[in-house]
Amino acid sequence: MLLVGRWQSARRPHAKFVMEQQLEKAAQILMAPPDLVTSEQRHEAEQVFLQLRNTKNPFNLCRQLLEGSQVDYLLFEAATLLRVGVIREWRDLSKEDILQLRQYIVQYIVSRHNLPHYVRETLVQVVGIMVKRGSVEDQGEDRGRLLTEVEQLVSAGDNTMRMIGCSIISSLMQEYAVTVKSTDVGLTWETHFKAKKQFEGTDLRRIFHFIVNLLGEVVKVEGKLNDELSALLMKLLLYWRVRENWELGHHALNCLVQLASLNGAVLINRQIRIKYLSQYLECLFSLLSSTQITEVEALGISNIFRKLLLFFPLSVLIALPEEMLHQLVENLTALTCKFAQGAAQEEMLDYEDQLYMEAFEQMLHSWASILQENSNCNSAQIKQSATLIFDTYLKCHLAPPDGSRRPIDADEISEAVQADRIAFKDQLVLIGLCGRQAPEHSVPLLTQLLEDRVGRMRTQLTHVLSNNLTIAENSQLDHLHEDIHWLLLIAGEKNMKVLSFV
Numbered sequence: 001m002l003l004v005g006r007w008q009s010a011r012r013p014h015a016k017f018v019m020e021q022q023l024e025k026a027a028q029i030l031m032a033p034p035d036l037v038t039s040e041q042r043h044e045a046e047q048v049f050l051q052l053r054n055t056k057n058p059f060n061l062c063r064q065l066l067e068g069s070q071v072d073y074l075l076f077e078a079a080t081l082l083r084v085g086v087i088r089e090w091r092d093l094s095k096e097d098i099l100q101l102r103q104y105i106v107q108y109i110v111s112r113h114n115l116p117h118y119v120r121e122t123l124v125q126v127v128g129i130m131v132k133r134g135s136v137e138d139q140g141e142d143r144g145r146l147l148t149e150v151e152q153l154v155s156a157g158d159n160t161m162r163m164i165g166c167s168i169i170s171s172l173m174q175e176y177a178v179t180v181k182s183t184d185v186g187l188t189w190e191t192h193f194k195a196k197k198q199f200e201g202t203d204l205r206r207i208f209h210f211i212v213n214l215l216g217e218v219v220k221v222e223g224k225l226n227d228e229l230s231a232l233l234m235k236l237l238l239y240w241r242v243r244e245n246w247e248l249g250h251h252a253l254n255c256l257v258q259l260a261s262l263n264g265a266v267l268i269n270r271q272i273r274i275k276y277l278s279q280y281l282e283c284l285f286s287l288l289s290s291t292q293i294t295e296v297e298a299l300g301i302s303n304i305f306r307k308l309l310l311f312f313p314l315s316v317l318i319a320l321p322e323e324m325l326h327q328l329v330e331n332l333t334a335l336t337c338k339f340a341q342g343a344a345q346e347e348m349l350d351y352e353d354q355l356y357m358e359a360f361e362q363m364l365h366s367w368a369s370i371l372q373e374n375s376n377c378n379s380a381q382i383k384q385s386a387t388l389i390f391d392t393y394l395k396c397h398l399a400p401p402d403g404s405r406r407p408i409d410a411d412e413i414s415e416a417v418q419a420d421r422i423a424f425k426d427q428l429v430l431i432g433l434c435g436r437q438a439p440e441h442s443v444p445l446l447t448q449l450l451e452d453r454v455g456r457m458r459t460q461l462t463h464v465l466s467n468n469l470t471i472a473e474n475s476q477l478d479h480l481h482e483d484i485h486w487l488l489l490i491a492g493e494k495n496m497k498v499l500s501f502v
Helices: 004-009 014-031 039-053 059-068 072-088 095-111 117-138 141-155 159-176 189-202 204-219 227-242 246-260 270-289 295-311 322-349 355-371 379-396 410-423 425-435 439-466 475-494
Strands: none
Touching: 014 039, 014 059, 014 072, 039 072, 059 072, 059 095, 072 117, 095 117, 095 141, 095 159, 117 141, 117 159, 117 189, 141 159, 141 204, 159 189, 159 204, 189 204, 246 270, 246 295, 270 295, 270 322, 295 322, 295 355, 322 355, 322 379, 355 379, 355 425, 379 425, 379 439, 379 475, 410 425, 410 475, 425 439, 425 475, 439 475
């Protein structure tokens, strides 16, 4: 059984020193280029480490290797052996042994700044395993001590210490989560689930506050903000800083989407809900005004608005300050039109992944909940916005000069009529809803455009007949046919009853 006094002061016996030398030699063989060692030498070195991993009660040996060796691979093998030993021999360790071992590993990591990343992460994982396994018996007592140690570690302000603290926190989160990265520590599913729920009910909030405060220090927000607003702003500023790296950016954007639907017991009454929504929107507007939304961000941003309108209906929105509600509608309108134009461009270029199209449809669904209850808010602004969206959609489907639709091949026309009616059914219903907000504008506009296109088609057909041409030889007819096709689709949906799913 291990004793901490030995871990810190014992001198290495000669036999163990010899073993360390043998292990270092085996490690050097494994890490050597293939042309410098034989396959037989490499096989013998592999056998050495396979035998090492079967060592019983390996804790003092691991300490010896960690403190005595300068070979990175051997340090990694020692950390791996420590992890195996903890899981395999947990029941043979006393509470004192477990606490001393855990404290030693943390101190070892902290005191060695140049430790290779993969060695440090393996040791940090051992700490996470020990704390989770121990929490089954001590109900998280040692976990609380560890979190206090981490908070003290990070408060020093050194970036290396911050990284170590975040690694420990990440390891804890990973071990309590139900993922493929969680280590099998020999617990039944029921026991694991109980430990997970106990962790969520006690220390998860503490970790959340710790991370938010740490982000505040790193980002260094200018100006004096209250704690709740700072917490939200940290996430938005974090996204602003990592959005260029989409591997990180899409995770941060997903967090913002989840925060847009925050609900339940955490927002216990209407007043707190409105306060939270106000602060979220203030930060969101700041983000949107400081950057241009890219194609890959469009769907995430549209999901934010969709979630906001779903979980904070108009009955809640009308309690916002008037200027903030005005900004919400303005941003919703601008992004809907932007995504509509992007979707039309995707159609022109025949993109396989139509991100703007999906984002545009999400924004239309967000508008549905507003338009069906617009009597409760600024009807004039809603009417103006709905008209702008209707006009934008119309222009995207008309040929120049009235619109921006690309030229269409004649072969596409015969196949497009039925396909468009089905493919764009949801869009057409929702655009019809926008058009009905201002029928005094949309009806005369559609009528005038249809009359114009029909008159021009009559002129073109007369020209074809008088000059003995075929219809295929007159490209203007193709454009007019497509214009009339979309005008009829939009006009037909404008007067339809909105489907029950909207």
